[in-house]
Amino acid sequence: MTAAPSTVLITGATGGIGGALAETYAAPGVTLILQGRRQDRLRELAAICTHKGSQVITKVLDIRDADALIAWLSDVSASTSPDLVIVNAGVNIDTGPERRGETWEDIQRLLDVNVKAALATVQGVLPAMRARNAGQIALLSSLAAYRGLPITPSYSASKAAISAYGEAMRTWLEPDGVKVNVILPGYVKSDMCDGMAGPKPFLWPPQKAARVIKAGLARNKARISFPFPLNFGCWLLGVIPSAFSGWILNRLGYSE
Numbered sequence: 001m002t003a004a005p006s007t008v009l010i011t012g013a014t015g016g017i018g019g020a021l022a023e024t025y026a027a028p029g030v031t032l033i034l035q036g037r038r039q040d041r042l043r044e045l046a047a048i049c050t051h052k053g054s055q056v057i058t059k060v061l062d063i064r065d066a067d068a069l070i071a072w073l074s075d076v077s078a079s080t081s082p083d084l085v086i087v088n089a090g091v092n093i094d095t096g097p098e099r100r101g102e103t104w105e106d107i108q109r110l111l112d113v114n115v116k117a118a119l120a121t122v123q124g125v126l127p128a129m130r131a132r133n134a135g136q137i138a139l140l141s142s143l144a145a146y147r148g149l150p151i152t153p154s155y156s157a158s159k160a161a162i163s164a165y166g167e168a169m170r171t172w173l174e175p176d177g178v179k180v181n182v183i184l185p186g187y188v189k190s191d192m193c194d195g196m197a198g199p200k201p202f203l204w205p206p207q208k209a210a211r212v213i214k215a216g217l218a219r220n221k222a223r224i225s226f227p228f229p230l231n232f233g234c235w236l237l238g239v240i241p242s243a244f245s246g247w248i249l250n251r252l253g254y255s256e
């Protein structure tokens with residue numbers, strides 16, 4: 001078991017999963033560093049976590065500004081040395097009604113947040129972690145990383161990128177004592193999930209997802225994927241012939 005982290009940094013803490021993670025880690029002796037864009041939600045969350053005994057630092061930042069993000073993370077790493085960084089902020093887009101397709105503007109925004117900002121977050125915290133030979137980085141991917149969903153091609157691609165990056169970094173960073181974990185959730189109730197197209201089987205409340213993520217990170221699991229059996233089904237879709245998985249996804253309603 002990994003020692004319980006005493007300083008936890010969460011991006012996208014104003015969202016469904018990020019907020020539930022913040023509340024799950026909140027406890028006396030734990031410092032939380034919470035980033036989001038919505039100041040009012042950050043204040044509300046900080047009050048809840050402070051009430052549970054945590055010290056809370058908040059940061060309002062649009063993470064599409066990668067330079068500002070890395071500068072803030074370098075400062076925060078020097079002043080508070082986070083043990084655990086949860087790279088959670090994300091957005092979703094889909095192909096829209098009547099087979100309209102994704103717009104280039106939306107694709108760029110998605111890649112800026114889901115891929116560029118996620119990797120920039122790692123860049124921002126990694127030098128201090130490597131220098132200490134300690135630290136843990138958890139990257140939010142998705143079960144959509146196993147097999148791209150026709151209804152969310154760019155989102156699936158962004159999460160596959162995060163998954164591949166996390167796996168590679170986990171192995172590369174092992175000699176430095178820095179742990180990396182990839183989290184692949186199924187459907188978890190949140191604003192993003194509410195806005196997602198397609199069926200949402202085995203929907204979990206964010207609190208349950210946060211508990212499972214925390215337990216998986218404590219065990220330093222390479223992949224934390226849930227819920228069973230959706231995780232198994234999605235993994236299987238990724239290994240069977242593409243024509244067959246495509247046929248199944250069409251039949252299940254993940255194309256329109």
Ligand SMILES: NC(=O)c1ccc[n+]([C@@H]2O[C@H](COP(=O)([O-])OP(=O)(O)OC[C@H]3O[C@@H](n4cnc5c(N)ncnc54)[C@H](OP(=O)(O)O)[C@@H]3O)[C@@H](O)[C@H]2O)c1
Pocket residue numbers: 011012013014015016017018035036037038061062063064088089090091113140141142143184185186187188189190191192193
């Ligand atoms: N919910 C699901 O079913 C599900 C399934 C698989 C994977 N995931 C992944 O889990 C993570 C969290 O998702 P969620 O469901 O909790 O979504 P959510 O409730 O919509 O929260 C998204 C978070 O990302 C932040 N964010 C988005 N764009 C940002 C930007 N440009 N700058 C700064 N912050 C930004 C939001 O901040 P503000 O709201 O303050 O703008 C919010 O805190 C995402 O990476 C998502 O892809 C979710």
